[in-house]
Amino acid sequence: MQLDGASILVTGSSSGIGASLARQLAAEGATVGLVARRRERLEEVLADCREHTPGSRFWVADLGDLDRAEAVAQEAWEAFSGLDSLVNNAGMPKRWPIADLEPEVVEAVMRVNFFSPMRMGQAVLRPMLELGHGQIVNVSSTGGRIPIAHEAAYCAAKYALAGWSDTAALDLAHTPIEIKLILPGPIDTEIWDVPGNVETVYHGELVAPDDCAAGIVAAMRSEGYEYFVPPVFPGGIDAKELAVNKAQDAGAFVQLMADFAAASADR
Numbered sequence: 001m002q003l004d005g006a007s008i009l010v011t012g013s014s015s016g017i018g019a020s021l022a023r024q025l026a027a028e029g030a031t032v033g034l035v036a037r038r039r040e041r042l043e044e045v046l047a048d049c050r051e052h053t054p055g056s057r058f059w060v061a062d063l064g065d066l067d068r069a070e071a072v073a074q075e076a077w078e079a080f081s082g083l084d085s086l087v088n089n090a091g092m093p094k095r096w097p098i099a100d101l102e103p104e105v106v107e108a109v110m111r112v113n114f115f116s117p118m119r120m121g122q123a124v125l126r127p128m129l130e131l132g133h134g135q136i137v138n139v140s141s142t143g144g145r146i147p148i149a150h151e152a153a154y155c156a157a158k159y160a161l162a163g164w165s166d167t168a169a170l171d172l173a174h175t176p177i178e179i180k181l182i183l184p185g186p187i188d189t190e191i192w193d194v195p196g197n198v199e200t201v202y203h204g205e206l207v208a209p210d211d212c213a214a215g216i217v218a219a220m221r222s223e224g225y226e227y228f229v230p231p232v233f234p235g236g237i238d239a240k241e242l243a244v245n246k247a248q249d250a251g252a253f254v255q256l257m258a259d260f261a262a263a264s265a266d267r
Helices: 016-027 039-050 066-079 103-131 152-171 209-221 239-248 250-265
Strands: 007-011 031-036 057-060 085-088 134-139 177-184 226-229
Touching (some): 007 066, 007 103, 016 031, 016 039, 016 209, 031 039, 031 066, 039 057, 057 066, 066 103, 085 103, 103 152, 103 177, 134 152, 134 209, 152 177, 177 209, 209 226, 226 239
Parallel strands (some): 007 085, 031 057, 134 177, 177 226
């Protein structure tokens, strides 16, 4: 992926990982399309991007509106005369015990965290194939490979995005389209502080959004597929090893995570 001169659409780019990523991509010479709900925040990020690439622009959209999400992808394609990369980064948290989850809450999380990136990716996939190149970057979560206490809705959506990406990468392996799966760990973003969520079971150190964004930029440039970002959590925990351990003995891993959550609640 050649970033200098590329046109890249980044969702969830008004703060956190998305804002850091948009700024870094623009600094590398990419014209960036920004998508998020908060206009004032987008204007701030856009001003920084335009210092490097004046053609950058933004779209204000709630990606829980799936028709609007798809329309934004199509509008960005037209505005930039094609896209070299789509980064599906937007997401919403939901930390509620599973017994308290109502179906409409789970469906709302699925719309933003899975159906929106799916719809946007599908909107640009065929045009990319016709163009003869392109890249779709899906930002899932480490919670898309391992379970996290009280995050059934969030993990379900992120598992779905990871599974979709796995099969997309398989189906497109012999085409000019690249699929990238990003699995962030504990990143210092607003996702931890959104009202209406129970306290997280994780109380460790958080990774700066700039560091996570730099990992995504490196992934976009590389030839690989799956990236845990960071690969090692604060405290020396190997993210990929966690996922491997879960796959090797899911029952033991779930019990371990349950014990961890119980110990966290007793703190």
